[in-house]
Amino acid sequence: AQSVTQLDSQVPVFEEAPVELRCNYSSSVSVYLFWYVQYPNQGLQLLLKYLSGSTLVKGINGFEAEFNKSQTSFHLRKPSVHISDTAEYFCAVSANDMRFGAGTRLTVKP
Amino acid sequence: DAGVIQSPRHEVTEMGQEVTLRCKPISGHDYLFWYRQTMMRGLELLIYFNNNVPIDDSGMPEDRFSAKMPNASFSTLKIQPSEPRDSAVYFCASSLRRQEQFFGPGTRLTVL
Numbered sequence: 001a002q003s004v005t006q007l008d009s010q011v012p013v014f015e016e017a018p019v020e021l022r023c024n025y026s027s028s029v030s031v032y033l034f035w036y037v038q039y040p041n042q043g044l045q046l047l048l049k050y051l052s053g054s055t056l057v058k059g060i061n062g063f064e065a066e067f068n069k070s071q072t073s074f075h076l077r078k079p080s081v082h083i084s085d086t087a088e089y090f091c092a093v094s095a096n097d098m099r100f101g102a103g104t105r106l107t108v109k110p
Numbered sequence: 111d112a113g114v115i116q117s118p119r120h121e122v123t124e125m126g127q128e129v130t131l132r133c134k135p136i137s138g139h140d141y142l143f144w145y146r147q148t149m150m151r152g153l154e155l156l157i158y159f160n161n162n163v164p165i166d167d168s169g170m171p172e173d174r175f176s177a178k179m180p181n182a183s184f185s186t187l188k189i190q191p192s193e194p195r196d197s198a199v200y201f202c203a204s205s206l207r208r209q210e211q212f213f214g215p216g217t218r219l220t221v222l
Contacts, residue, residue: 034210043201043213044153051209090153094208097166098143102152 002027002093006101014109015083021076021104023091032094033074035065038103039087047089050074061085081108114214116202122220128190131217134183135204143211144177144187145201153201159185192221 007022025031032051036044048059055067065076074091086108091101115134123129135142143158157167162179170177174193179185189196197220203211 032209036213043215044203044211045213046210049210092211097158098155098205098208098211100153100155 002031002095002099004091004093004099004101006091006104008104010105012107012109013081016080018079019081021089023074023101025072025093027095029095033067034092035076036090037087044090083108114202114204114212116214116217118217120218123192124222125193126191129192131187131200133185133202133214136212139204139206141205142179142185143203146198148198194221197221
């Protein structure tokens, strides 16, 4: 079975700074990869996904992620964050079934 | 499309009572998932269905929990009897062919 590891449980960052949220996965078969965002008191919504093709994937709200097969990583990046990006971010991998990471709480400070 | 619909949005009950959570997936989706989210344990997969058939229920905490999917447009998660440690937000999600999951708004359950 596949697994997902989000390397940072919390990431504090100042507004307009760049951010990277790290995600590593393990799987013996080909996978689909996803990043979801959860704002307070809401459900999860899809930020971006990698199914195939270009390894650089662009999503909503200026986020992007790069699939690195050799390093089994799918890190999420944004060049300049806003206060409104404060949320919980989940990496997920889908192969035989879908597994979510433990989440990374991004806090953007003014 | 209305998205995944869950009801009720909030449920407050007393220990020992039966609780039923409901979910309507997105039309045409063939997978349905039930999750539980708490501060302590994060997001946990409880069970998922494919074409109305339960595939993996290894995440169901104990026999007090049961889930059904009588047809492609409806699923229930039942807790009987409920306990305070069942207090959590329960999410339902659906997907097409194991691709991205679409989550409902969740049901916040409080067991007193």
